[in-house]
Amino acid sequence: MSIEVHLLGPVELQGDDGPVQPGPAKRRAILAALALEVNRPVTLDRLVGLLWAGQAPASAVANIRNHVAALRGTLGDRIVSRPSAYQLNLEPHELDVAQFRRLAAQGRDALARGEPAGAEPDLAAALRLWRGPAGLGLSGGAELDVLIAGLETDRLRVVEDLADVRLTLGYTDELVPALRDHLTAHPLRERAWAQLMLAHYRSSDLGAALAAYRQAQAALQSQLGVEPGSALTGLHVAMLDRAPQLDLLVRPPAGRSQAGGLEVPRELPPDPALFTGRAGELAAVLAAARPAPGRRAPAVVVVHGPPGSGKTALVTRAGHRLAHAFPDGQVFTEAGPDVSAADLMARVLRAFGVPAAEVPEHVDERIGRYRSLLAARRVLIVVHGAACAGQVRPLVPGSAGSALLVTSRCPLPMPEGVPHVELRVRHH
CATH class of the missing domain: 1.25.40.10 (Tetratricopeptide repeat domain)
Known part of the structure; x- marks a missing residue:
């Protein structure tokens, strides 16, 4: 049986068939308390202290036993009864908190060895596990709140460790x-x-x-x-x-650095200094494009609107806000009605340092080279001024981890689920 317990955001359970609802708030709090002490027995007295602030009700222990019995319906023998205690047994890959701590420790070890380039992927991967504030929605007591707050403190430390790495790089x-x-x-x-x-x-x-x-x-x-x-x-x-x-x-050389034998392009135009009044649209683009733990499909967003509506400024601002999440490169390329999908693909390959003579001649081979190049990287591709969906569909990355932002004058018939953000000309 496959199980994953997620605490870095809303408390969630993942089973063989996808997400499983853990149940009411108190049951989620019990799950969180057991997971934070994973593979160790937690006494009933300790659980009562974690779950109720102040004087616990007389029915507290009975409530805990009932909620644990319900959790066993999903977790099975992962929850073990001990004398006046319960223990949740999980492998490290089955608990996002354990994965976060492992990746953070690996990144810090690399940083301590003077290897910032080796630290960056682990620290960034640790932060991608977060889906929001830890334990979001829990109605825990004072002691459980302290444990959850400790996770947030750990996150802030990793955010700043990663900033140190990127300053060094x-x-x-x-x-x-x-x-x-x-x-x-x-x-x-x-x-x-x-x-x-x-x-x-x-x-x-x-x-x-x-x-x-x-x-x-x-x-x-x-x-x-x-x-x-x-x-x-x-x-x-x-x-x-x-x-x-x-x-x-x-x-690093101006605008570019080297990684994995390929150039790391930094092609975004300057962040627009006078960008105002598009907070909602910007938030929608960022939410759709920002890497998210558990995302299986690549992020694709289409921003459409008539000339003068501010598409370029919006995707440029979004690109700068997202750049830290795509450290392997940001490519900005112009489409237009006379540019083919093959031309755009060649342009992106050259941006990553593929010599023009080595760009495959056939479109399907270019697509294969492009997807292979992005498979192990986190890259942001911005295509400005697409005239039709056929121009940009081949640029949809083949796996999660990278993102594609597209601007066009009208909505594009993209794959199902691709969000569109509409802009209108603002009249002053």
């Missing part, structure tokens, strides 16, 4: 929007403020770096009544002094 432009989003949700994270300052500084924007320090200072003063710590103030002074230790020792 020179991905400064992609980091800025990701760190801005992170700090909007967590404005007291001094480590992340330091990373944002460094990302700006290494992008040769000292003014933005110093402005980020002032923003950090204001957030800490207004919410905690304290000044930034020594690490942040020391970084601020070092930037004012243009200290050489702040520079990257090895910088």
Whole structure:
């Protein structure tokens, strides 16, 4: 019997035939409590303390026994009875928390060995397991809330570990929007403020770096009544002094780096500075294109609307917001009515460093080369100005992990389930 328990987001069970509803909130909380102590016995007294804040009802133990009996209908002998205790037995691959911790530890070990390029895939994979706030929707007691909050603390640490890796690798432009989003949700994270300052500084924007320090200072003063710590103030002074230790020792070539023997294109146009008023449409594109744990199909989004509706600005802003999730490259290519699918395919292959003489002549061979190239990578492809679905259907990646954003003047008959985001011309 195949079982997966997911806690990194809403509490979920996956069985042989797909998702299984764990049941009411208290049952999901019991499942979460047992999973957080996986392969160890959890006493009934401990479960009562985890599940009820304050004075538990007299029926607490009976309620736990009834919910465990119901969970056994799905989990079978994975739940073992011990004297006055229960134990949930799972393999590491059957619990997303265990997978997250394993990948995070591997990434940190690589980083400690001075191998940032080796750390990046594991740290990024750890974060892709998250589907939302841990334990979303649980009605746990105070003690269970503390355990769940600990998972969120672990996630924030990995987010910032990954930012350190990408700073070391020179991905400064992609980091800025990701760190801005992170700090909007967590404005007291001094480590992340330091990373944002460094990302700006290494992008040769000292003014933005110093402005980020002032923003950090204001957030800490207004919410905690304290000044930034020594690490942040020391970084601020070092930037004012243009200290050489702040520079990257090895910088990637402008716009490109090397990975796996192929070029890593960074082709997105500049992030539009005056982009406003499309928050809902932007959120829809990001939600549909951002990698998600358990996604089996590649992400494809079509943004359509008449000339002047802001399609280019929207996909460019979305591309910059998503760039950190697609570290193996971002390709931006123009379609138009006279460009064939074969031409677009050749253009993308060349963007990844395939010499023109080695681009296959036949379209089906080009498609095969393209899908093979993307199979083990996380790549964002943006096709601007598609005239018909036939131009872009061959560019749909063959597996999950990569994403395709398409702009067109009208909706395109794409495969079932591909979302369309419509833009209209705004009149001022």
